[in-house]
Amino acid sequence: MTRPSELVVVTGASTGIGRATAQRLALDGLHVLAGVRRQEDAERLAAVNVEPLILDITNDDHVAALGERVAGDGRRLRALVNNAGIAINAPVETLELKEWRRQFDVSVFGQIAVTRALLPAILAGTGRVINIGSVAGRVAMPSFGPYAAAKFAMEAVSDALRREVAEFGVEVVVITPGAVRTNMTESGIATATRLSEGMTPEQHGRYDKLMAAFLRQVEAFARDGVEPERAAAVISRAIAARKPRTRYTVGPDAAMVVPLSRIVPDRLLDRVLRRQMKLN
Template sequence: MSKKQGTVVITGASTGVGRATALLLAQEGYQVFAGVRTEKDAELLRLNSAGNLTPITLDITKLEQIKAATEIVSSAVGEKGLLGLVNNAGILVDGPLEYLDLDELRWQFEVNVIGQVAVTQAFLPMIRQAKGRIINIGSVSGKISSPFFSALCASKFALEALTDSLRMELYPWGIEVILIEPGSIASAAPDKVEASLQKKLANMSPTARAMYGDIYKFSLEQLIKSNRMGMLPQEVADVIQKALETKKPKTRYFLSKEKVILNLFLMLAKILPDRVCDAIQLQELELKN
């Protein structure tokens, strides 16, 4: 059986990278099960797909939906098993840590960490049957911490650790565990960040707004600007396909239009004092005193 006759499950396929990956792999001949949360998103995927694509309702924070999804996929693949699982679903929680709502912080980890593990555990028996691959979608935020994105960065750092551990644990079965680390991506995310910014500013206490409002707003505006000029979701989808098909894939694929600059910063971060690295980032955000 060639790889392109295999089956792949993708979470968070309603928009962005997940959607682009689902459409690409279906077009390339894979049987794709694309996780979405609404019937509207499911219908849009069906209308735009040129291949064997089946939307499935999959909120990765709901165990009953994960269980139902595994039953659907298991029934379809039988003894062939699952060639690939792409853990793409994720959210962004932002704001100054001093005033970050603890329920929002918990939700960040529920989606970006616990949900990833829950889906992986559920589909691993099928992955093992096919000696398939697990691809986790991380972020440059899993390498570099930034002010006002502490929750996101912490969750992506955690996903990096989980990916590394799982890769070693599954080595005896020849199951590859791969991390894709994109930088800024041009997708619907900037619009979501803009909406989040306005909501957060409106809900900030007068004290919090006086302390952080202007610089927090500037920080989010910089993120929105960066994302609008970022990589296309299709570019990340191409790398995901490569990670599925390459005989000996890399353990990490770091993708960014600013890859050279980011790699230089990461290299310097290993040898420079923390305060020097802090100053570089703070100066970029016009926070330096």
């Protein structure tokens, strides 16, 4: 078997979109450095052209080791897929600052750290940065504030970086999935349930109806969402394209909501979202 001549890094590859993407890019003939947090995940993921690495993107030592691994390999870094993230969701009033900081540490600062560590190799090989966004990065639904805020932030980071490195031949692409069936849905439900239990009696009176609607919404995402392999196929296309688009959507809901968010007035969109969540 021919040794792949190019590398790709995928963070958050233990499950869901990250796992499906690592497997798809390996089939595309790339050597995938797949970031996972646990050894048991690494053992399950290891395969031809898939090399799992223990990687906590909030750990400076892990990120530095990843940069050294790529720099010492000698092969071109074709792309970085920033997929690692968490979902912490609750009404703004009820969520402690430490939880907001944790959301941003993983889903914003961790992604920036990995990008900075690998950017020299990306620039040297005119590679690509693929940031996995979300519909929540374009429309913030009630109680999705922390997750949406992090995704909105990465939209801005992606735009700035794209404009900074375009003259060097580096493309920065945002993939915007809608509902996808992943383990993040289950962990998001568990986290939201834990956080709601810590609300004060007054907050329960204000937000219990909203949290029940939120849980129904997330369960619908898990039931009706597209398979992660669909997102992986779009990511593969964005890496392979000679001139990729700056943004791709995944799933029918993303294809509808993203353009809608640009033209619908805020008040009308508020009513649409409340109706969708059955809050009226």
